[in-house]
Amino acid sequence: MLRYILQRLLLIPVLLFLFSVMVFALVQAPPGDYLTSYIATLSSSGSSLDQAEIEALKAQFGLDQPVYIQYVRWIQSLLRGKLGLSLEYQRPNVELIAERIGLTLVLALSAFVFTWIVAIPLGIYSATHRNTLLDYLTTVLNYIGVATPNFMLALILMWWAYSQFGLSVTGLFSREFEQAPWSFAKVIDLLKHIWVPMIVIGMAGTARLTRVMRANLLDELNKPYMTSGRARGLSEWQLVMKYPVRLAINPLASTIGWYLPEIFSGSLIVATVMNLQNIGPLLLRSLINQDMYLAGSILLIYCFLAIIGTLLSDILLAWLDPRIRMEKT
Amino acid sequence: MPSSIKPVTQPSASSLSQEPLLRVEDLKAYFFMDEGTVRAVDGVSFDVFPGKVVGIVGESGCGKSVTMKAILQILEPSAKIISGKVTLRSRFNSLDPDSPEELVELTGLHPDSRKIRKIRGSEIALIPQEPMAAFSPVYTVGNHIIETILLHQDVSKQEARQIAIDVFRSVGISMPEQRIDSYSWELSGGLRQRAIIAMALSCNPRLLIADEPTTAIDVTTQAQILKLLRKLQEERQTSIIFITHDLGVIAQMADEVVVMYLGMVMEKGPVHTIFKDAKHPYTQALLRSIPSVQSTPRLKLPTIAGSIAHPFNRPAGCPFHPRCKHFMRGVCDASQPALAPIAEGHFVSCFLYSSESMSPVATGRQAVPATENNP
Ligand SMILES: Nc1ncnc2c1ncn2[C@@H]1O[C@H](COP(=O)(O)OP(=O)(O)OP(=O)(O)O)[C@@H](O)[C@H]1O
Ligand code: SF4
Ligand SMILES: [Mg+2]
Numbered sequence: 187m188l189r190y191i192l193q194r195l196l197l198i199p200v201l202l203f204l205f206s207v208m209v210f211a212l213v214q215a216p217p218g219d220y221l222t223s224y225i226a227t228l229s230s231s232g233s234s235l236d237q238a239e240i241e242a243l244k245a246q247f248g249l250d251q252p253v254y255i256q257y258v259r260w261i262q263s264l265l266r267g268k269l270g271l272s273l274e275y276q277r278p279n280v281e282l283i284a285e286r287i288g289l290t291l292v293l294a295l296s297a298f299v300f301t302w303i304v305a306i307p308l309g310i311y312s313a314t315h316r317n318t319l320l321d322y323l324t325t326v327l328n329y330i331g332v333a334t335p336n337f338m339l340a341l342i343l344m345w346w347a348y349s350q351f352g353l354s355v356t357g358l359f360s361r362e363f364e365q366a367p368w369s370f371a372k373v374i375d376l377l378k379h380i381w382v383p384m385i386v387i388g389m390a391g392t393a394r395l396t397r398v399m400r401a402n403l404l405d406e407l408n409k410p411y412m413t414s415g416r417a418r419g420l421s422e423w424q425l426v427m428k429y430p431v432r433l434a435i436n437p438l439a440s441t442i443g444w445y446l447p448e449i450f451s452g453s454l455i456v457a458t459v460m461n462l463q464n465i466g467p468l469l470l471r472s473l474i475n476q477d478m479y480l481a482g483s484i485l486l487i488y489c490f491l492a493i494i495g496t497l498l499s500d501i502l503l504a505w506l507d508p509r510i511r512m513e514k515t
Numbered sequence: 516m517p518s519s520i521k522p523v524t525q526p527s528a529s530s531l532s533q534e535p536l537l538r539v540e541d542l543k544a545y546f547f548m549d550e551g552t553v554r555a556v557d558g559v560s561f562d563v564f565p566g567k568v569v570g571i572v573g574e575s576g577c578g579k580s581v582t583m584k585a586i587l588q589i590l591e592p593s594a595k596i597i598s599g600k601v602t603l604r605s606r607f608n609s610l611d612p613d614s615p616e617e618l619v620e621l622t623g624l625h626p627d628s629r630k631i632r633k634i635r636g637s638e639i640a641l642i643p644q645e646p647m648a649a650f651s652p653v654y655t656v657g658n659h660i661i662e663t664i665l666l667h668q669d670v671s672k673q674e675a676r677q678i679a680i681d682v683f684r685s686v687g688i689s690m691p692e693q694r695i696d697s698y699s700w701e702l703s704g705g706l707r708q709r710a711i712i713a714m715a716l717s718c719n720p721r722l723l724i725a726d727e728p729t730t731a732i733d734v735t736t737q738a739q740i741l742k743l744l745r746k747l748q749e750e751r752q753t754s755i756i757f758i759t760h761d762l763g764v765i766a767q768m769a770d771e772v773v774v775m776y777l778g779m780v781m782e783k784g785p786v787h788t789i790f791k792d793a794k795h796p797y798t799q800a801l802l803r804s805i806p807s808v809q810s811t812p813r814l815k816l817p818t819i820a821g822s823i824a825h826p827f828n829r830p831a832g833c834p835f836h837p838r839c840k841h842f843m844r845g846v847c848d849a850s851q852p853a854l855a856p857i858a859e860g861h862f863v864s865c866f867l868y869s870s871e872s873m874s875p876v877a878t879g880r881q882a883v884p885a886t887e888n889n890p
C-alpha cells in the first residue's frame with residue numbers, strides 16, 4: 187500500500203507539468219491578449235493609449251516575448267510560490283486568491299456537509315422503504331434536483347425571497363458588514379446569509395448522491411449475507427447500518443476525488459449570479475479580461491486538487507475496503 | 516382435519532421432552548410478483564425430534580430453502596406465509612442444559628420482533644446455501660462470529676473472542692487465533708465452510724439448519740465436512756435439518772427423510788424405510804437415479820424423465836402427474852392426493868396407496884390458477 191501511494195506521489199510532478207502546458211495553451215488560445223482587451227475597455231470609456239505607451243506596457247508585462255518565454259517566466263514565478271503577477275490587478279496572484287479562499291472554503295464545505303447530511307439518510311430511507319410514498323417523493327425530488335441548473339434555482343430563490351419578504355439574498359454579508367473587520371456579529375451575519383447559496387450549490391449534488399446511495403444500497407440489501415445476518419438474530423436496523431451502508435459508502439468515497447476541485451472553483455456561475463465573493467467570479471473575470479497568469483494559476487490549482495482528490499479517494503477506498511487494500515500491497 | 520397436519524409420531528409421554536423440538540404444520544409460503552404467484556411452499560408438514568437429523572430432498576426449486584426461511588421468518592419482502600404453524604420448543608437460557616422451556620409459535624411472531632430474533636442464531640442456527648456470501652467481504656469472519664455471540668450471550672468482547680476461537684478449534688480449524696482475523700475470501704472453500712459451521716454453533720443452538728452445506732466444495736472436503744457435522748451432532752446432540760439434492764448424503768446423515776416436490780411433501784419416513792421400501796413414484800425415481808455405490812462420481816441432480824413444471828404453471832391434481840409412470844387419468848389430474856400414513860411413521864401422498872384427497876377447502880384453493888395476479 188505504501189509503495190502504491192509513493193508511486194502515485196512521484197507521478198504528481200509529471201502530471202502537473204503536463205497540465206501546466208495544457209492550461210497555458212488554453213489560456214493563450216483566444217485571439218489577442220490582456221492589452222487588447224484593456225485597450226478595448228479604455229476606448230469604450232472614451233480614453234485611449236498611444237503607441238509608445240502600448241509598447242511600454244507590452245514590455246512591462248512581457249507580452250512582447252514569444253509564447254514559450256512567457257510560459258517559462260510563469261513557471262519560474264510558480265516555482266517561487268508567487269503564482270505570477272495579475273496583469274489586471276498588478277498584484278501577486280497568491281494574494282488575490284488568498285483573499286477569497288476563506289469564504290470559498292466556508293461556502294463549499296457547508297454545501298458539502300449539507301449534501302452528505304441530507305443525502306445519506308435520505309438514500310438509506312429510500313432504499314429500505316422501497317416503493318413507499320416517501321420513496322417515490324424522494325425520487326421525484328431527486329429528478330427535479332438533478333435536472334434544474336443551480337443558477338436557475340438561485341434566480342428563483344432570489345426572486346422569491348425578494349418578492350415575498352423584500353429580502354435580498356445575494357452576497358454573503360449585509361451591506362454594513364461587507365467591509366467591516368471580522369467580529370462575532372459579522373460571523374452571525376454570514377450564517378444568516380450562507381444557507382441560501384449552500385442549498386443552491388449543494389442541491390444537485392444532494393440529489394445525485396441520494397440516488398447513488400439508494401441504488402448502491404438496493405444492490406446490497408439483496409445480498410445473501412443479509413439473509414445470513416437475519417438468521418443470526420440481528421435486527422433490520424443493526425443489519426442495515428453495519429453491512430450494506432458500510433459497503434454503499436465505498437463508491438461515495440470516490441466522489442471526494444472530484445469534489446475537492448469543485449470546492450475550490452467556487453461554483454462559478456452561481457457565485458457570479460448571487461454575487462458571492464469567492465474564487466468563482468475571480469476566475470470568470472480573469473478569463474474575460476485575458477488576465478492569463480491569474481486564470482492559469484487558478485486553473486492549475488484546480489488540476490492539482492483534482493490529482494490530490496483522486497489520490498485521497500483511492501486511499502480512502504483502500505482503507506474502507508480490505509479487498510482493495512490487499513490487492514495493492 | 517386433513518391428515519397432512521398430523522404429527523409424524525404421537526408423543527408417547529405427555530412430558531415436553533418427548534415432544535418434537537420443531538413442528539411444522541401445513542406451512543404455505545407464496546411469492547407475489549408482477550408475473551404471478553409462485554407457490555414455493557404449498558403445505559409442508561414435518562417434525563424434528565431432539566437429537567435427530569431430518570433430511571430434506573428434492574430437485575432444485577422445490578422449495579427447500581424457502582421452507583427454511585419461512586420457519587425462521589426471514590423471507591424476502593415479496594413472499595408471504597399464507598397459512599400453517601411452526602412451533603418450537605425454546606429454552607429460556609440456551610447456555611443452561613437444564614433450562615426450562617416454553618412452546619413458541621414462530622409463525623405468530625413478527626419477523627423483526629425481539630422474541631424471534633433471540634431464537635435465530637441461539638436456538639435455531641442456519642448454515643446458508645451460498646457459503647461465499649454468508650460473510651460480508653469487508654469484515655473479518657471473527658467479527659461476524661463475535662457479533663453473534665455478543666448478541667445472544669452476556670459476555671465481554673474479550674470473552675466473546677475467546678468463545679469464537681474455541682469454537683473455531685472445535686470445528687477443526689488449525690491456528691484459530693490467526694484465522695479468526697481473516698476475511699472470508701482469504702480462506703479456502705473447506706475452511707470457509709468450517710468457519711460457517713463454527714459461526715452457526717457459536718451460540719449453542721439445539722437445531723441446526725444446514726442448507727446444502729457441501730454443494731460448493733470438492734468431494735474430499737465434502738466428506739470431511741459431513742464427518743465433522745456428524746461428529747458435532749453426536750457430541751452435542753444437536754438436531755439437524757439437512758437439505759440436499761443428494762440421496763447418498765441423506766443415507767449417511769439422516770434419521771428421517773422428507774421428499775419434496777413443487778413445494779409439497781410427497782413422502783416421508785425413517786431413513787431405512789425410504790431406502791428399502793419407498794412407495795411414492797417420485798421417490799422411487801429419485802432412488803433409481805442414484806448411481807450404484809461403487810461408481811464414485813455421484814450425480815448431484817438425479818435425472819428423472821420430464822422436467823419440473825414452471826413455477827407459475829403448476830399441474831392440477833397430483834403435482835408429479837406429468838412425469839409419473841403410474842399416472843391414472845381422471846384420478847391423478849382431478850384432485851390432489853393427501854399425505855396419508857401407510858405404516859408407522861411412513862407417509863405417502865399418492866392415489867396408488869390411498870384414495871384420500873386433500874380436504875375440499877384445500878382443493879378449492881388448489882384450483883385457483885397460479886397466475887391469478889396476472890391480468
Ligand atoms: N426471491 C424469490 N422471488 C421469487 N421466487 C422465488 C424467490 N426465491 C425462490 N423463489 C421460487 O421459489 C421456489 C422454491 O425455491 P427454493 O429456493 O426454495 O428452492 P430449493 O429447493 O432450495 O432449490 P435449490 O436446491 O436450487 O436450492 C422456486 O420456484 C423459486 O423460483
Ligand atoms: S398420484 Fe398418480 S400421478 Fe401422482 S404420483 Fe401417485 S400415481 Fe403418480
Ligand atoms: Mg435452496
